[in-house]
Structure formats: C-alpha cells, structure tokens
Amino acid sequence: MGESLFGKPRSAVEAALRGRELVACPLCRRPPRPFAVDFQGFRLARCTGCGLEFQSPRPAFDDLAAAVYGSAYHPEAHEAVDPFRRRHYLRQLAGLRRHLPAGRRTLLDVGCGAGAFLRLAGRCGWHVDGTDIRLTDAARRTGARLWQGQLPQIAFDGVxxxxxxxxxxxxxxxxxLAELRRARELVGAGGVLLVGVPNLAGLxxxxxSWQSRCRLKRQRWKHYGALHHLxxxxPATLARIVAAAGFDVARSETPVLERPGRPAWVGALLRRPLEAARAGGIVDLYARAP
Ligand SMILES: [Zn+2]
Structure with missing residues (x-):
C-alpha cells in the first residue's frame, strides 16, 4: 500500500480501508453522536457527555497504520528543523524546564518522527529518547535510545x-487515555507531561468548520485531518483527559506560531487577542505528575 491516501476521493479510501469499528468516549464510556462525514467518508462524532470529538465508526487502527504511516510519512527533509519549528521547540523546552526541578533533564519524545526534536533538545543539554510506531533512519542517526511501537505496548524494562x-x-x-496513563507510569512523582495538539477551538x-457546515468548502471537513487524526x-477536552490519566494540569496555552509565507506583522497583530481567547491554532498543555 505504497500510495498515499491523503486527498484521495472517498471511493479510493473505502477500497483501501474496508472495516469500520465503533468507538466509545474514553472518559464517559458512551457512544458518541455523529455530526458530519468528511469528504473522504470519515465519520466525525461528539460525546454528548463531555464534548470530546473523535472518529466513530473508524477504520481498524492496524489497517490505518499500515496505509498511512509508511516510509513517505516522515520525509528526510523533516530531519532538519526550520526556523519556525525551532522557535516553537525552544519554547516547549523552556516550558518543560519551568515545570521540572533543576537538574532533571531526561525526556521521552513519543512519536519522534524524523528526530528533529531529539536533535535540538540534545544540543540544549537534555537527554532525550524516543518512540515511534515506525522508526525512521533519520531518528536512528541521532544516536538516541529508541523504541518502536505504540507507547502502551512498549516494554521499557524499568527505564x-x-x-x-x-x-x-x-x-x-x-x-x-491509555497513552497518557502509560506516560504517567513512565514519569515519577514531580515528572512533567507536554501534549501539543491542533486546537479544534482555534479561530x-x-x-x-463553519464553512463546512454551510457547504462552502469543496472538500468538507478536510481541516479535521481525519485520515490520520482520530x-x-x-483546550477543555484535552485538559479533562490529561487529568483522567492522573496528571495535574499546570498550564495550557494556544500559541500563535510564526508561519512560513505569513508576514510577521500578521502574527504579531493576531497573537495577543487569539492567545487571550484561547483561539490560537494549537494547544500546548503542561501537566505535572503528583
Ligand atoms: Zn465523553
């Protein structure tokens, strides 16, 4: 299954990913209410208890992983950090440092991809190891300790x-929730968690979403990225699931990042109001293990 399914029509996606399985909300344990089907046929649903949105029914994860996370998923070009990602990663390292006692500098980067963060954090004095569902040669070249697989299934042998x-x-x-619970086991008391995700509540x-509901978009709900995002x-639903895994949420921010191709003054103008309204494009959440 070499060819990427990104952007392919619904017929191609359904031919490649045949089975579908129902998913319950991991927090409320109840089936969600469907609210949309995207342009590739992926089903979007919302928990009536807590508002968490997810795909259900969705393709079996092993089929999806085989179809999506191939060698093309992390191109070698991702090995280098562009100046925009570099600034974001440095901001994350500063955030992690703020929530850790001095001298505690070991990190696990889950889903380390081409290893750009491993490399940058290593140069900044951190000791970083990584996992990925499919390890890349670029990550191996960092010399970091690496584990392949899904976090809850990896044997860390006491590390x-x-x-x-x-x-x-x-x-x-x-x-x-299983991923976060495993992360809680892997950090001792006083350890820290950083989760960065796209902000569904971002402007x-x-x-x-409004354009998709009003049928103003040709590829409706494409912005959910439902082929690889489940x-x-x-900020609210992320904080709830992090707390359910046994962490205390310390800080959650929705940074407006500088982007290639966008004039710096646009970002500067939007930053304050969007961050104050928690409507920036991503959520970066820091939590401590009690
Ligand atoms: Zn729920």
Whole structure:
C-alpha cells in the first residue's frame, strides 16, 4: 500500500480501508453522536457527555497504520528543523524546564518522527529518547535510545523519564487515555507531561468548520485531518483527559506560531487577542505528575 491516501476521493479510501469499528468516549464510556462525514467518508462524532470529538465508526487502527504511516510519512527533509519549528521547540523546552526541578533533564519524545526534536533538545543539554510506531533512519542517526511501537505496548524494562512529550501525536493514537496513563507510569512523582495538539477551538479551525457546515468548502471537513487524526481536542477536552490519566494540569496555552509565507506583522497583530481567547491554532498543555 505504497500510495498515499491523503486527498484521495472517498471511493479510493473505502477500497483501501474496508472495516469500520465503533468507538466509545474514553472518559464517559458512551457512544458518541455523529455530526458530519468528511469528504473522504470519515465519520466525525461528539460525546454528548463531555464534548470530546473523535472518529466513530473508524477504520481498524492496524489497517490505518499500515496505509498511512509508511516510509513517505516522515520525509528526510523533516530531519532538519526550520526556523519556525525551532522557535516553537525552544519554547516547549523552556516550558518543560519551568515545570521540572533543576537538574532533571531526561525526556521521552513519543512519536519522534524524523528526530528533529531529539536533535535540538540534545544540543540544549537534555537527554532525550524516543518512540515511534515506525522508526525512521533519520531518528536512528541521532544516536538516541529508541523504541518502536505504540507507547502502551512498549516494554521499557524499568527505564523512567523526568518528562514525556507528545507533540502532534496523541490525536493519531487509537486510545489517548491509555497513552497518557502509560506516560504517567513512565514519569515519577514531580515528572512533567507536554501534549501539543491542533486546537479544534482555534479561530482557523472554527472558521473552516463553519464553512463546512454551510457547504462552502469543496472538500468538507478536510481541516479535521481525519485520515490520520482520530481525536480532535480543544483546550477543555484535552485538559479533562490529561487529568483522567492522573496528571495535574499546570498550564495550557494556544500559541500563535510564526508561519512560513505569513508576514510577521500578521502574527504579531493576531497573537495577543487569539492567545487571550484561547483561539490560537494549537494547544500546548503542561501537566505535572503528583
Ligand atoms: Zn465523553
């Protein structure tokens, strides 16, 4: 299954991913209410108890992983950090440092991809190991300790970390509560968790949802990224699932990042009002293990 399914029509997706399975809300344990079907036929649903949005019914995860997370998913070009990602990663490292006692500098980067964060954090004095559902040669070249697989299934043989980072990873996993509970086991008391996800309550995604509801978009609900995203978080729903896994939420922010191709003054103008309204494009949440 070499060819990417991204952007392909519904018929191609349904031919490649045949089975569908129902998903219950991991917090409320109840079936969600469907509210939309995207342009590729993926079904979007919302928990009537807590408001968490996710795909249900969805393709079996193993089929999805085989179809999506192939060698093309992390191109070699991702090995290098562009200046925009570099600034974001440095901001995340500063956030992690703020929530950790001095001298505690071991991290696990879940879903380490091409290893850009492993490399940058290593240069900043952190000791970072990584996992990924499919390890890349680029990550191997960092020399970090790496484990392949889904976090809840990896045997760490007693290895523990001061911090665990999920950066644009949690929304791809079959069971985010199981991932976070495993992260809680891997950090001792006083350890820290960083979760970065797209912000479903951000201005940009809300605008696109409105356009999709009003049928103003040709590829409706494309902004959910439902081929590889199984869960769609807001600051509130993310905080709830992190707390359910046994963490105390310390800080959650919705940074407006500088982007290639957008004049710097646009970002500067939007930053304050969007961050104050918690409507920036992503959520970065820091939590401590009690
Ligand atoms: Zn729920």
């Amino acid at each position: 523990r970390f001061d911090g665990v980072r999920f950066n644009h990873v949690l929304e791809h996993t079959p069971d985010p 940009s995604l809300r605008l696109k 869960w769609f978080f807001t």
